[in-house]
Amino acid sequence: MSVLIVVECDGGEVKKSSLEVASYGSQVAQLLGTSATAVAVGEATEANLAKLGEQGIAKVLYDNEPRLKDFVNGAYTKLIAAAAQQEDAKVIVLANSNIGAAVGSRLSVRLQASLATNVVELPKTEGGSFTVKRGAFSGKAFADVKLDGERKIIAVKKNSIEALHEAGKTAEVVSFSAQLTDADFADAPKQVVMQDQAGGILLPEADKVVSGGRGMKGPENWNLIEDLAQALGAATACSKPVSDVDWRPHHEHVGQTGITVSPNLYIACGISGAIQHLAGVNSSKVIVVINKDPEAPFFKAADYGIVGDVFDVLPKLTQAVKELS
Amino acid sequence: MKFLVCISNVPDTTTKITFTPDNKEFNKAGVQFVINPWDEYALTRAIELKEAQGGTVTVLNVGEADTEPNIRKALAIGADDAIRVNAFPKDAFFVAQQIAAIAKDGGYDVILMGKESIDYNGFQVHGMVGELLGIPTVAPAMKLDMSGNTATLEREIEGGKEIVEVSTPFVASCQQPMCEPRIPNMRGIMTARTKPLKVVEPTGEGARTEVAAYALPPAKQGVKLIPAENAGELIKLLRNEAKVI
Numbered sequence: 001m002s003v004l005i006v007v008e009c010d011g012g013e014v015k016k017s018s019l020e021v022a023s024y025g026s027q028v029a030q031l032l033g034t035s036a037t038a039v040a041v042g043e044a045t046e047a048n049l050a051k052l053g054e055q056g057i058a059k060v061l062y063d064n065e066p067r068l069k070d071f072v073n074g075a076y077t078k079l080i081a082a083a084a085q086q087e088d089a090k091v092i093v094l095a096n097s098n099i100g101a102a103v104g105s106r107l108s109v110r111l112q113a114s115l116a117t118n119v120v121e122l123p124k125t126e127g128g129s130f131t132v133k134r135g136a137f138s139g140k141a142f143a144d145v146k147l148d149g150e151r152k153i154i155a156v157k158k159n160s161i162e163a164l165h166e167a168g169k170t171a172e173v174v175s176f177s178a179q180l181t182d183a184d185f186a187d188a189p190k191q192v193v194m195q196d197q198a199g200g201i202l203l204p205e206a207d208k209v210v211s212g213g214r215g216m217k218g219p220e221n222w223n224l225i226e227d228l229a230q231a232l233g234a235a236t237a238c239s240k241p242v243s244d245v246d247w248r249p250h251h252e253h254v255g256q257t258g259i260t261v262s263p264n265l266y267i268a269c270g271i272s273g274a275i276q277h278l279a280g281v282n283s284s285k286v287i288v289v290i291n292k293d294p295e296a297p298f299f300k301a302a303d304y305g306i307v308g309d310v311f312d313v314l315p316k317l318t319q320a321v322k323e324l325s
Numbered sequence: 326m327k328f329l330v331c332i333s334n335v336p337d338t339t340t341k342i343t344f345t346p347d348n349k350e351f352n353k354a355g356v357q358f359v360i361n362p363w364d365e366y367a368l369t370r371a372i373e374l375k376e377a378q379g380g381t382v383t384v385l386n387v388g389e390a391d392t393e394p395n396i397r398k399a400l401a402i403g404a405d406d407a408i409r410v411n412a413f414p415k416d417a418f419f420v421a422q423q424i425a426a427i428a429k430d431g432g433y434d435v436i437l438m439g440k441e442s443i444d445y446n447g448f449q450v451h452g453m454v455g456e457l458l459g460i461p462t463v464a465p466a467m468k469l470d471m472s473g474n475t476a477t478l479e480r481e482i483e484g485g486k487e488i489v490e491v492s493t494p495f496v497a498s499c500q501q502p503m504c505e506p507r508i509p510n511m512r513g514i515m516t517a518r519t520k521p522l523k524v525v526e527p528t529g530e531g532a533r534t535e536v537a538a539y540a541l542p543p544a545k546q547g548v549k550l551i552p553a554e555n556a557g558e559l560i561k562l563l564r565n566e567a568k569v570i
Contacts, residue, residue, distance in 0.1 A: 015483075071482060073452075073462060096448075098482055102464050105452025108418065114533035115417065118446055131537055137351075138443045140342040144537040187461045189480070189487035202484045208570070232570060250467075250502050251481070256338050256443055257362050257501065265569040276338045282542065286567045288559065289548070299548050304562060308553025320557035324564060 003029040003036045004089035006080055007052065007060070008099055009044035016163075016205050017095045017156075019055055023164040024156045025093035026056025027122055032091070037061065039083040039176070041076055041099070043069045046173050053169035061086075061176035067185055070192050071099050075184040077106045082178035084111060089151070096155040097204070104155050113151035120160040120283075123147075138256045138279040158204060159262040160283070195251065203252060206235035208265040209284075211254060213239040213277075215270020215291060215310055219247040224314040225269060231321040237261065239271045255280035270310045273298025290314070326380035326471070326493070328371040329433035331424050331450070332399055333361035333414070333442040334392035348538045351444070360395050363439025365506035366499040370469055371437050372403040373504060378471065381405045383431065387414045387423045393522065400517035401509035407522040415532035417445070421453030422529030428458060434493040435476070440465040440500040451498035461491045464498035 005025035007018040014022075022038060029036035039061045040049055049060045061083050068075060080103060084092055092107065094100040096118050108115035120142070121133040129146055135157060136143040147154075203209065210229040212222060222236075229236045236252060243253035254261055256276040266284035270291060271277060278301050281287065289302040292309050299305045306313050336342070337357040344352050360368070371382045384404040386392050389411065396407045410423040428436050441448040448464075455462030467486065468479035478497060480487045509517070551559045563570045 010484075071487065077456075098465060098480075101448040102452055102462065105417075105449040106456040106462070108449070108533075109421075109453050109456035115449055116534060117448055136444065136446055136539070137336075137342045138446060140542075141344075142540045142542065144540070146535045146537050148533050148535070187463070187489060187491055189489050191488040192482075192485060193488070194485035204483050253501075265563065265567075275341075279338075286563070286569050287545075288563070301545055302548040303545065303567065304559055305548040305550050306553050306556055306559060307550065308556070313553055313556045316556035317560060320560035321570070323557075324560060324570075 001090045002034050002087045003032065003091045003093065004080075004084050004087050005036060005038040005057065006092065006094035006100065006103070007038045007040045008095060008097065009040055009042035009048070012043055012045045012048060014044065014048055014052065015095070017097060017158045019163040020158065020161045021093055021095045021156050022052050022055035022057050024122065024161045026164065028091055028093060030056075031122070031125060037087050038171070039080055041068060041079065049173045050170045053171040054166050055164050056166065057171040060171045060173045062173055063176050063178060065180060067188065070189055072185055072188045073102050073106065074187050075180050076103050077110065078180060078184050079178040081107060081110050083176060092151070092153045094153070094155050096157045100155045104153050108153050111151050112149065113153045114147040114149045115153045115155070116145050116147055117155040118157050119154050120157050123154070135283065139260055139282050140279055157262065159207060159264070195249070201233065201235040203235040203237055203254075203261065204259055206261070207263050208232050208234035209237050209254075209261055209263045210234045210267045210269065211237035211239065211271060212242060212269045213271030214241050216242070221311070222248070224311065228267070228314055228318045228321070231318050234265070234267075239277050268298055269314060271298060272296045273301060326375070326378060326435060327431065327433045328375060328380060328382045329385055329428055329431065329436045330364070330368045330371045330382060330399070330404065331385045331436070331438040332364040332368065332395065333439070333444070334358050334386060334388050334395050335361045335442055335444045338362060338443065342541065344539045348540065349536065351539070358392070358395060360399060361439050361442045363441060363443070363500055365439070366501060366503045367437035367439055368399055368402060368404065369506045370499060370504045371435070372507070374469075374471055383408060383433070385424060385427055386410070387412060387420045387527070389413055396522060397517050398509060400520045400522070401513040402507050403513060406520055409522065409524050410527050411524050412527040416534045417447040417449035418453060418534070419529070419532040421450045421457060423527055424450065424454045425457035426528050427525075428454065434474070435471075436494070436496045438498050440498045451496050455496040458494070458496075460494050460496060462496040462498070463489050463491060465500045466497040466503065467500060468503055469497060469499070
């Protein structure tokens with residue numbers, strides 16, 4: 001038996017969330033007294049895959065089929081199922097990403113496995129049971145969930161597990177083929193369109209986020225948010241009212257019906273903190289709120305706050321960050 | 326074209342979450358339940374496509390009798406008929422089995438649902454239904470257009486989108502900006518009362534997971550306020566005290 005870890009790659013690199021997933025998986029393997037094997041999907045280089053040794057991975061399976069570069073639900077599911085079969089995987093760990101959820105849910109039926117998504121901690125395995133803690137109620141609560149059956153699939157929430165870095169350790173990269181046929185690529189994308197990302201930082205992967213609300217008064221003032229974000233190396237985000245009126249694109253909308261983020265630092269500028277917005281951000285490690293209304297509910301959920309005008313405060317913060325370095 | 330739209334009955338988005346004293350269940354007392362906001366995209370888009378190209382929209386809920394007001398609301402928004410599987414939705418696999426069984430029996434062409442429910446946040450049912458039926462799933466979908474039996478969807482990926490084409494039957498889990506969710510009008514509310522709502526008993530193997538206990542996140546220690554004129558001080562605290570920059 002083994003633990004199988006699904007590692008997502010993009011542009012040759014292993015995604016940050018997958019380094020966390022690899023670290024989670026290798027610790028589960030240790031807990032169960034077995035070995036951790038990864039299967040890589042997306043565009044990867046052998047050198048970067050070998051570096052997964054630093055996250056405790058012994059072996060990485062990789063299929064060099066060019067059509068696997070983009071996400072294809074059918075093909076990815078078959079590939080990972082074949083790897084799970086070959087490695088006799090009892091636990092499969094993947095990212096709680098759009099890819100991870102799409103593949104994990106299909107795999108759970110195909111492999112007759114129990115599935116937990118949005119998982120935030122290592123499992124507890126006392127007394128023969130297998131329990132994981134997961135986020136529920138859109139960030140307003142947690143649930144301890146018992147997983148039944150012989151096989152389990154765990155989708156790990158981003159930024160909830162510290163990635164391991166054991167310098168110098170390397171994983172063995174082994175070529176792997178799942179004998180994929182054209183039929184497995186029936187749902188391949190016709191086209192892939194990537195967004196222009198400010199500073200190249202993806203919001204769901206970011207460990208710092210600067211976010212603006214209606215208090216920014218209009219899209220023409222977003223340079224203040226972008227300047228601070230750029231100085232910090234942060235991604236930009238917004239509240240629902242802002243994306244509803246098209247000041248910002250919908251993929252920046254953070255909240256209960258948008259993206260849930262859990263960065264180390266979340267700076268909210270001119271956002272009052274409606275409960276639906278808090279649901280999307282309250283698992284952030286440190287929350288900073290800047291609002292001119294001292295009664296804004298967001299201050300109750302914040303670690304640091306400035307009661308003041310965002311147009312006055314934001315340039316000062318950007319300046320202070322620049323002076324640090 | 327036969328559309329099947331799966332809806333979840335969830336606490337209103339403004340609900341303060343609490344649990345029963347043993348922490349095993351959500352405390353429903355005094356809570357207003359609504360159609361899961363993500364499911365509203367699926368419902369409205371199905372109705373729009375039906376209006377444009379013909380067909381029927383059936384709404385499906387796995388839940389006990391107390392979910393019927395929201396099923397009627399979906400009928401008032403414009404679904405033609407409804408099915409309720411009379412069972413507590415124990416977990417995603419349990420729900421997926423019910424949906425798959427009904428989709429198969431009814432010969433539905435397009436099975437839509439929201440990206441996830443805002444209470445359990447599983448984001449699992451779409452893929453399970455697709456796999457149980459052996460048909461493609463597109464999740465999460467931001468756009469859905471149909472021409473005959475071919476659907477063109479935009480699927481959100483981290484940092485961008487994929488344009489995907491699939492033939493019926495297929496499953497899609499929906500999110501914004503697919504459409505502007507509709508609210509019922511008076512005429513809809515009147516006609517919904519007489520639209521058929523069939524209640525069926527659950528089938529399949531049961532659940533594979535079980536909630537052992539719920540917990541609330543630890544409360545924040547309280548906010549540390551920095552005067553606006555010393556805003557730069559915040560950056561020093563973030564580096565030296567919070568150690569996040």
